Amino acid sequence: MASECKHDHTELLGRVKGEMPTDEFLSDLADLYKIFGDSTRIKIMFSLYEEEMCVCAISELLGMTQSAISHQLKVLKDAKLVSNRREGKTIYYRLADDHVKSIIAQGFDHLLEED
Amino acid sequence: MASECKHDHTELLGRVKGEMPTDEFLSDLADLYKIFGDSTRIKIMFSLYEEEMCVCAISELLGMTQSAISHQLKVLKDAKLVSNRREGKTIYYRLADDHVKSIIAQGFDHLLEED
DNA sequence: CTTTTATATGAATGATTGTTCATATGTTTA
DNA sequence: TAAACATATGAACAATCATTCATATAAAAG
Numbered sequence: 619m620a621s622e623c624k625h626d627h628t629e630l631l632g633r634v635k636g637e638m639p640t641d642e643f644l645s646d647l648a649d650l651y652k653i654f655g656d657s658t659r660i661k662i663m664f665s666l667y668e669e670e671m672c673v674c675a676i677s678e679l680l681g682m683t684q685s686a687i688s689h690q691l692k693v694l695k696d697a698k699l700v701s702n703r704r705e706g707k708t709i710y711y712r713l714a715d716d717h718v719k720s721i722i723a724q725g726f727d728h729l730l731e732e733d
Numbered sequence: 734m735a736s737e738c739k740h741d742h743t744e745l746l747g748r749v750k751g752e753m754p755t756d757e758f759l760s761d762l763a764d765l766y767k768i769f770g771d772s773t774r775i776k777i778m779f780s781l782y783e784e785e786m787c788v789c790a791i792s793e794l795l796g797m798t799q800s801a802i803s804h805q806l807k808v809l810k811d812a813k814l815v816s817n818r819r820e821g822k823t824i825y826y827r828l829a830d831d832h833v834k835s836i837i838a839q840g841f842d843h844l845l846e847e848d
Numbered sequence: 849c850t851t852t853t854a855t856a857t858g859a860a861t862g863a864t865t866g867t868t869c870a871t872a873t874g875t876t877t878a
Numbered sequence: 879t880a881a882a883c884a885t886a887t888g889a890a891c892a893a894t895c896a897t898t899c900a901t902a903t904a905a906a907a908g
Binding site: 623728731 | 752
């Protein structure tokens with residue numbers, strides 16, 4: 619399956635391989651970024667950046683159905699990127715921790731700092 | 734299309750809306766993270782973390798076909814996350830800048846710091 | 849206890865996307 | 879210039895996934 623070129627990479631590959639995390643770790647890392655890689659979810663997380671919001675407020679803000687928002691909130695919650703609390707019939711969501719904020723801010727800066 | 738709940742969110746929505754970037758910006762942000770959200774691409778970027786590598790070395794390292802690697806390198810290059818140089822028949826790829834490293838490192842830390 | 853309100857969820861569908869296969873491009877060597 | 883080598887790329891296929899629709903759960907109000 620792999621390449622069939624005639625180069626000799628044994629030295630280089632040995633070095634690089636030694637510094638690579640496990641496949642499992644790298645898959646987890648990809649899965650984490652995958653969650654940030656959807657504009658609906660990004661918008662939800664941005665909405666929650668400053669304060670908590672209930673589901674219907676988010677769906678109103680984004681102009682999307684309550685169902686679509688609930689599905690994405692579930693994805694975010696399963697990934698522990700948001701948490702929630704119930705108050706009567708209403709459920710309020712908030713960002714899980716400051717780490718989420720810093721990841722958003724990081725990509726934000728990257729986009730802004732492009733020539 | 735939007736929610737039809739009876740809550741009054743006008744005040745909240747006004748506040749949050751004022752701090753939200755444009756849809757276009759948030760889509761670009763999602764697109765950026767989408768690129769990090771694939772384990773093959775993450776592995777490629779990690780491979781290039783310390784030093785440049787040619788295509789066949791990467792495909793040998795990851796145990797994947799040259800074609801698959803080339804396709805993903807194109808995605809990474811279009812997003813300006815990697816750049817390359819030619820040396821005879823061989824083409825060497827490297828990370829475009831330190832921003833890519835810091836984004837990777839950020840997610841890395843997030844995974845490591847979980848309970 | 850029935851109705852209303854707020855949210856969650858399963859199934860279906862359409863769109864996106866990663867890999868493969870075949871082939872093309874570009875460079876060196878014989 | 880013909881063959882070998884390194885990489886790129888278009889088309890096809892399979893798999894993933896975001897949204898929709900219908901419906902379920904759960905709490906409050908009447």
